[in-house]
Amino acid sequence: MIEVLRVTFVGGPTALLEIGGKRLLTDPTFSPAAVYETVPGRPLTKTEDPAISADEIGEVDAVLLSHDQHADNLDPAGRKLVERMLLTLTTLSGAKRLGGTAQGLPPWATIKLGPVEVTFVPAQHGPPGAERVTGEVTGFVLSGANLPTVYVSGDNASLEVVQQISRRLRSVDVALMFAGAARTSLFGGAPLTLTSEAAAGATRMLGARHVIPLHTRGWKHFSEGPDRVRKAFAEAGLTDRLHLLEPGETWSLEA
Template identity: 30%
Template structure:
């Protein structure tokens, strides 16, 4: 009998993944600044999260690593925090007391939970993650570009139950529209390789404000482009576009 696997999208790339009662929070973002807008409701406060068994963070960008909000909200600083060395250094400076620094293809355990950093590429140093427990496997893509190393994941880890992928193809206008996040078509092509039971897009509602969207960033805010692309490239894979606060059970 399969272990239960649920996921609730808190907002942006912040997801609450639950495997057989183990609760993993990804890439926390709970606040907003003049150039960082969620573009959708954030459906939980830090205090409202309840017990968290592990916190995984792909990179140090504020919209994925809002540690100040966690500290201010009373988050338990003894909860294991897992991320690359760049994140680990910041976390220790914020007072987190149980920090696991791992880089691509390295693993760490938290009780029955096994977390492996997989490669990523972004505007700063980033890893992605394979999260495993109870015979279930989740790929969490943070906001990475699609890179060839990710195509090796099925050979290394077997069947993927759930893949959570960024889809907005974020480009930076001051850098000649340099792309720093995979777009819907690229995410769908990766989905076709991973062949998960369920794919969920994220990292698409974020924007930089009215002026910032014109001067700083360019992005695709419509997750249906991912759904359409998966329909063409991997029609056997189920896709769910998930509103923040919605709990999804993975078959």
């Protein structure tokens, strides 16, 4: 058996993916637990320190940044990391704001990182029309010859968006779902990311063989934690596909 993917959970939305000889980091959040103001008057409370520091992560080939405008996806320490990164893949508007080596592409555009093909896919950060308030967000699909297909949802709350993605993909081996049903005062408290039940539904839509939930712990506005996710997947008969990692834990896929 050959290890074809390693996923190490740092905390919040942050995970290190090792695939095709590349090391890719999702939404970097390495600041300590504290209150961070996303925009004036909208503080977000981080409740857990990262399990692994940015220095302990080591060299990374690229950051997969779903969006830059919210502290729970890019906190102050994450911004410092992005500033020194060789490449950050993100939204078109995010790349303009970040500058430097950030590169933005529209949905369904693809970039190659050696043997790893990174395809940008849609994401909807809240109910329909949310983008006017929450801003542009992207997800990612990783694929390549003799590599597993990996879906990284980013902050997406829409099963309709997942359905669009599933129509384009032949199969998904591993899905990193940003679940946790994040809620703030926006949109009357409507979920800004997938609920636990929606994450289970997305798993069925995609036919994903393995699911690793992210964005379910570490911030006060994540309204559904790992236990709720576990319950939803059990009720959907999908427990065998679920891998709930503790911060600092690594999961591997062999082929």
